Amino acid sequence: MQDSLSQRVRGWTPFFVLVDIISVAGAFLAAFIFSQLIPPHTFDLTWVPPVKEGILLSLSLCGLVLHTVIWLREGHYMYQLLNGRSFRICAAQLLFLALTLFIYLALWRDYQVSRKLLLFFLALLGPCLWTGKIVFLQLLKIMGKRIQPRLRILVVCDETGEDATRQWFSNKTMLGIHLCEVLATEADACHETFLEHRLEEAIKRGRPNLLIWRLPTDAARTEKIRQIAESHGTHLAVDLLPIVGDMGSVQLTEYSQMKLVSLHKHPLVSPAHRFLKRLLDVSISLPVVVFVLPFLCAGVWLLHRLFSPGPLFFRQSRSGADSQMFQIYKFRTMNVNHGSESVQARPNDTRIFKCGALLRKLSIDEMPQFLNVLLGNMSVVGPRPHMAEHDAIFTLECSQYALRHTVKPGVTGLAQVRGQRGPVDHASEIKHRVTSDIEYCQNWSFYLDLQIIARTFLHVFSFHAKSC
Template identity: 80%
Template sequence: MQDALNQRVRGWTPFFVLVDGLSVACAYYSAFVLSQLLPPDTVNLVLAPPAKEGVLLALGIIGLLLHTLIWSREGHYMFQLLNGRKLRICAAQVLFLALTIFIYLGLWRNYDISRKLLLMFLITLGPCLMAGKILFMKMLQVLGAKIQPRLRILAVCDEAGEASTREWFSNKTMLGINLCEVLAIEANAGQEAFVEHQLEEALKRGRPNLLIWRLPTDAARTEKIRQMAESYGTHLAVDLQPIVGNMGALQLMEYSQMKLISLHKHPLVSPAHRFLKRLLDISISLPVVVLVLPFLCLGVWIVHRIFSPGPLFFKQSRSGADGQMFKIYKFRTMTVNHGRESVQARANDSRIFTGGGLMRKLSIDEMPQFLNVLFGDMSVVGPRPHMAEHDVLFAMECSQYAMRHTVKPGVTGLAQVRGHRGPVDDASEIKHRVTSDIEYCQNWSLYLDLEIIARTFLHVFSFHAKSC
């Protein structure tokens, strides 16, 4: 029984997907009936949908399966359900199914489908999906105690962790998971022999399928506990939280003679992921550079001629991926030769000429950085690049600062859409930015990049107070 707890939780996913499929079918049939009750078709009610209209049901099922394959992997679907996020899942499913249908209809424009039926189908999808999930979970709550064979679990933890352990298992009964006992070890019960005696007694009493060990341990002690558990037919799972602390998601990898536990994720090490990100960068930066930037250059050049004659671009050395320096391009928004290039701009800064402030508010001054993206020095999304002297100062305040250099810097980033932009006023502001940057580096996905880009448009026009 490999990864027994995770397999028991994730193993219910196909059943919920089956219920979702039935819910989509119910939504389709309900939409067909309701569409006939709307004017002008209010007579001659037909109960059997024509085969031609059945393409909507087929597309709905295909969209549901694609959503499951893409977004519900690694048990995320079940854990979101158990965490009470049914509405969020239903909303994502409806959007994905609607996108699938509209893509199909866009490719086959001549395919004749009733608009009333399509509208009613999209309206009834959400309620039917939600109702299906609620009813199935209610049924599991009633029948869960009868599910056999049950997964009986013995958890060993300290007294401080007893409440959280019981809470996590409180809503798992409907999945056939039974927390038969929590062995809470007192803080002063440090003698291994005493703890192991209590453990053996608990194994005899409960005969659990799975032992979850949530205390600090080492290789020798773990092997001893494993042998004791297996002598009672119990599988052992070791919680690494007491050993490594709050290090984020851990990954176990096996390479021949090595079993490595990685404390960090780095998805952009993958050549495939790097290719996708570079493809996104080029697909966005090339149109901007060719179609948008020339007109912006003309407009900014006119503003310069009127308010502050001088160079069109401001070029400055910034640190990029792996700490490599590069020249960043910006539209100049400050007067020429003010002699304070290393000082961050602030609200009402005397160096900013008339019109420059609005350019900074709307992030127009950042647009030439798409040249850097096209050249490969930057990405559309990533941690913002800083000057070398600021890197030194910020690293003194946050020991993890260098972790943000594992990816290319970006025109926008997760920290910026969360409001952490503009001048840095204190150490907490640095830590907020670095935390967001590291979160992005370790959780990159194409979807996350697209989400940040979309949020950037909203953030730019919010005229954030710290944009100066």
């Protein structure tokens, strides 16, 4: 469910998509004409491309719409345009359309298509898409003040938020959005007199369609504000930030008897998302366990025989999803019976045997954890699992620490690829890691997992300073 402001901003997306469609069609027509003018040619100039080459245009238009639906949904298209990121959008569209065309041509190897036409089309796509967006944005800037009906907005906020509010609305005029007035007040001046007099006078003066309330409120005050607004035909939207604080994305869900405002997202509650993540885990861990791990076991076993005889694997209890304990598998990198397993490893640690440090630097000691992934105790990507005693210490340092246990721990994670790994020396370090872990838990996506996996390969060979 969207408010009127979102409807007005996001409602322009189909018009920009229509402009993109016209731009793609124009690029194809120009490429077709140029391909006939560049030798070798038949001197038989036509304006209508044959059906067999027109399929390129059809595929491009379908790919354009698909790209908009998948990557630029939920208003992201308009917000990126308004923030001056039209070039980024064009680059993403061009890459997606080129990939779509090349996949099609690769599947149909016998399909005859003009290489000149294809090259000209790809060369003109980017400039045409960018030009179309810029021209339409300029047209909106010229015509924006004349768009009727206009969405007139009155904002009530404290003095500290006035400048930011005016700045946000500064480039929305071209969308038919008019900021009537900003009523700025001191934080302790939000009393009944203000509600009954200044607010009502401002509504009568500006006749807004929408009142945005950006001050702390409660149920009784909100009801009173709503009555004042609705008595003048004005809709009310309440900013939850002054009420709930900076909690990230707030989700509003309506049921038959409830209206829930959720302060946290948890994508992996969805059975479909959990199945997709498990599918990725198995597809990666199974080949590693079958084809890679046996050779690593042989190599590490040989290093053990040379430098530190003892068991091949190191097993330890770690906390997993929902704080359930499990046995984690690692290649042993320390001498046997050193008697201090709960102490975190540090650079030049005397417990680590010769060549054990290299195994840790390259994260080879972590490879047996793919057995845990295959068994279902861990995932390829997720927060790193800690020992129970460390959980107790870190919980005291960060009140949100337990939120990282809402998903399975991972072999790698968002915190690790950001360099937040190794021993914890300061309380701020664990807070940064927990922030990254919670960010991952609440913003999980299949693409994010793939991105973290790719970044892990680069990070492993960077020999991070805190890896030990």
